[in-house]
Amino acid sequence: MTKPTDTKKTNKALNRRDFLKMGAAATVGAASVAMPKIHFPVFLRQSKMELNMLTWFWTEPGRGDAWRAMIQKFHEAQSDIHINEAGYGENDYFQQILIQAKSGRIDGDLFTETPDGFLRLMNAGHTVSLEDVVSKAGVTLSKAQDMLRKDGEVNGLDIVTVRFGLVYNKAMFEKAGVTEPTDLDNWLEIATSLTDRPNQFGMYSPHLASEPFSLWFMLQQWAVLYDGIWADGKKPLLNSDAVINGIKLYKAMYDNAMPQGTDVGTANSMFGASKIAQNMVVSAAVNIWKTGAEDPEVYGNLRSAAPFWPGGKGITRIHPICVNANTEPEKQAAAKEFLSWLYQKENYQQLLEGCLDVIPAIEGGIRPEYRETLTWADGYDATTAITVPEVLGDFVLFNDELGQVVTPHIEEILAGAKSVEDAMGEAQAEAEALAERVFA
Amino acid sequence: MAAQAAINKSASGRRRDYLPYMLALPIILYETIFILIPIVQQLVSSFTSDMFGISAVKWVGLANYDRMLSDKYFWNSMRVTLSFMGGTVIVAVGAGLIAALLMNQNFRGRSVARAIMTLPWAFPDLPTVLIFMWIFNPSFGVMNLFVRWILPIEQNPKWMMDINLALPLVIMIAAWKAFPFYGLVTLSVLQSIPSELYEAAKVDGATRLQSFRYVTLPEIIPTLMLMGVLACIFAFRQFALIFLFTGGGPARTTETLVVAVYKAAFNSFDFSYGATIGMAGFVAVFAITLLFAYLQRRQEAEAAS
Known part of the structure; x- marks a missing residue:
């Protein structure tokens, strides 16, 4: 006795209302899938631009905290871009990045590299020119950063020497x-x-x-x-x-x-x-x-x-930070925005001091007052x-x-x-x- | 009615015919996507030159195989792999057999002893390696004390940094981790041997050794053989223990084929050459697997007859 009722239910013809409901649902579904692929300018976005920064620095004692402090400062200085921590420990880092690069795309918007690893990635087309960042920050790069150039344009910015x-x-x-x-x-x-x-x-x-x-x-x-x-x-x-x-x-x-x-x-x-x-x-x-x-x-x-x-x-050894050539153009722009901010002399000095580094990448990158406190650095200098x-x-x-x-x-x-x-x-x-x- | 029943039977028979395929489909898909396709990709890659960030991928035919066959370190890896495999199989299966024979005896605290025996197997690779690195540390390791008690030496052995000791140590650690598995399997077989056989042997005046020789051994040999083949495959694939403990050194004395593949692909970024060595390893494992299949069939045939 129940079978005919079931059959009736399943064979029920679509009425206009159902058709419209399904059409609307399909449209919303399709739009939700397509939306992330549509690149709106930052000012049109409702939410912040999320950037993933791949580095081993997060796991380094002292350096990780210094970077977190700088990211926090950047977040407070503006509201459009948000930087997320990503990456691996130093021992695994290059292998993991390499595997990602070999599979077509590094899974981050910004990434740091070793000097030799950088050259490979630059040759393989995973980096972009950062000349505009240097111009915007108004800094003069050290001569040592010439090795980070491709066709005369710097593709990575020295972030720790x-x-x-x-x-x-x-x-x-x-x-x-x-x-x-x-x-x-x-x-x-x-x-x-x-x-x-x-x-x-x-x-x-x-x-x-x-x-x-x-x-x-x-x-x-x-x-x-x-x-x-x-x-x-x-x-x-x-x-x-x-x-x-x-x-x-x-x-x-x-x-x-x-x-x-x-x-x-x-x-x-x-x-x-x-x-x-x-x-x-x-x-x-x-x-x-x-x-x-x-x-x-x-x-x-x-x-x-x-x-x-x-x-x-x-x-x-120079360790550059790079912008991923294979990330979306808007994210590249946001990543460059962050680097321009980071490479401003005051911010760079703060990062250098937090990391306890002694060799600046830019002219005037180290404050004499800070350098005097480093009793262990004379031999290195x-x-x-x-x-x-x-x-x-x-x-x-x-x-x-x-x-x-x-x-x-x-x-x-x-x-x-x-x-x-x-x-x-x-x-x-x-x-x-x-x-x-x-x-x- | 009869014709209708035949049609129904035939139809349901057709439906049932598809069932095994449907059931097998997920694993076939899985094997195809995650095993077969990567193997084919690896094979194709072995015919190319692919140095990441240096040059574009290009077809080089058999050049990588030519290089591999004339590479003395490839043959060294092959030799090390076979030595490691042989050593691990003998020590792990042998220790497993002895442990199983002991655990098969009736004694107080047997359950606790069995649980303790399984511990090495349950240990993850990384802590295992760290523990053994400390035990065999040339400067601080506790093993130095034992050796100095036994041998009249003035300097601590260099242990994993010693060219002659590194491979035996790696074999020992791998066997230490693996023997509980073989012990448990052997124990389960031992417990399935009917006690009447031992009683009959006892009535015939057999000693304990003769009981082992003529009752126990024939019962467990098929299992031991299969475990031996399994142990070969496991040993062939062993990577983490070796890489963490010695990194394939010192002087490549523990560099097995899988370690060589890793180093070529992820240290030298020469993916094609890594794939080529990987194919050699694949052929070797495939041969062992065929042997395993052959032994299994023979065992089944013997059991059926």
Whole structure:
């Protein structure tokens, strides 16, 4: 008895009212799908323009907070644009961005990059010219930012420049009755004398096979300590005297003064607990010990050694912030608006100070009053800058590939399986084969 | 009536014929989208040159395979993979068998012991690696104390930084994590062996060793063989433990094929070469899977006869 009723219900013909209802619903549905694709100017929008900023800065102690403070200030200064945090930790960052770029589009409106990673992304067309930002902010860029140019136009703005140097704990030095090293041999002696395994260590530099990026990143400076470079143009120089000597010194430090088998994070904690006396780090790393050190006195005791090595050079790395070429034009405009605001001298200075940075990207980017408070920065300032392209030559585009050639041989050397000369001789042959393949 | 019934039967039979396909459709779609298409893409990619941000993708034919076959590090990865696979299978399945035999005994606290035995399997990879990195830390690791008690050495071993020790350590950690699974499976088989068989063997005067040899072993061998093949596949695919513990080092001594694929694709950004090594790995896993299928069929045939 119920079946005919059901059939009647399902077979009921559409009346005019139902038809109009369905038509209206379909129109609303279609419009709701299409609306986000229609780009209204900012002033016509009801809501704020939401921008996602991809960076690893959010996870960095000190730097993340400084950026949040600047974003907050920007939000208070205007009401049209809202910046959201996005990104990954430093270790995963470039791989994640690369995967996104390979799949067609980076999933952010603004993104920061490493110098070598930036070059790849710029070449692949993921960045846009920021000349208008520079003009609007009215600043003069440092000469070092020339590497961020494509067809003469800057495609990334330096947002943090770091320099390699030797940071030491003044209190530990004084307790041991030693002073800043005078030359490289003296440095090894001091580091050895400061070592009392397993309680105290004289030196740390990354050396774990499970941290090949950190190893290669820091190792580059060890050749610079002998005024060397790793490649000249397309020619690798892995078995040059400077590189060989640098690695011999690195190995001697590893044998005599380093906490062997210790990862970078643990070493930073140990340095913050005054259990490691010296650390080869970039200037930006100092922020780690300002806020998170186990020994609260550490930050006040930090000093960077005046260059005691031949040439006195330190690798200087520029990390640009970019606007995504594949985001909507309105978002690009909003992102540039934010960068123009950020690059105004006063805002830039505030960011630099919050991040505890010492190398400004623009003229007048650092206040002398602020610089005077940084007792640890003298050595970094006294070091002569050498850029990544100068150190790696044309391999700057193949930094990680070259690192993958070098690091397994460094591991052989640290394990005592091969002499420095033999291992680096093999590395040189492999690097030449790499050059033949990638520069063909 | 009979004709109508036949038509109805035929119609419902046709409907039932579609049912298996409908049921299989979701998994077929899933496998096609997430397995088959990526494999085909990877195969196509292996015939191209694709260096991100350096040059446009171009067809290079068999050049990547030519490079791979003359790459000594590819063959090193193959050797390391087979060593890791062999070592893990022997240690994990062997330890699983021993654990299962122990857990099959009647003793007080057996349930608690079984629960504890499964813990390593339940541990995520990252904490496992961190724990073992500390245990085997050359400067602070507790293992240094044990070794110094046993051996007359003055310097701590370098453990995962030692070219000769890194692979055995990785095998040990992988086996430590995997053996509970094999132990539990073996235990379930052991518990399904009728007790009458042991009683009969006892009546015949068999010792415990003979009971194991002539009763237990024949019953569990088919399972052990299948687990061995499964262990091979699991070991072949192992990435996280190795990458986190040694990163494939030192000096590539723990660089298995999957680690090599990752390094080529995501460290060197040479996706095509990564895809090429990946295809070599695919062929190897496919061969193991065929072996697995063959063993399974043979086992089913033996059971049927």
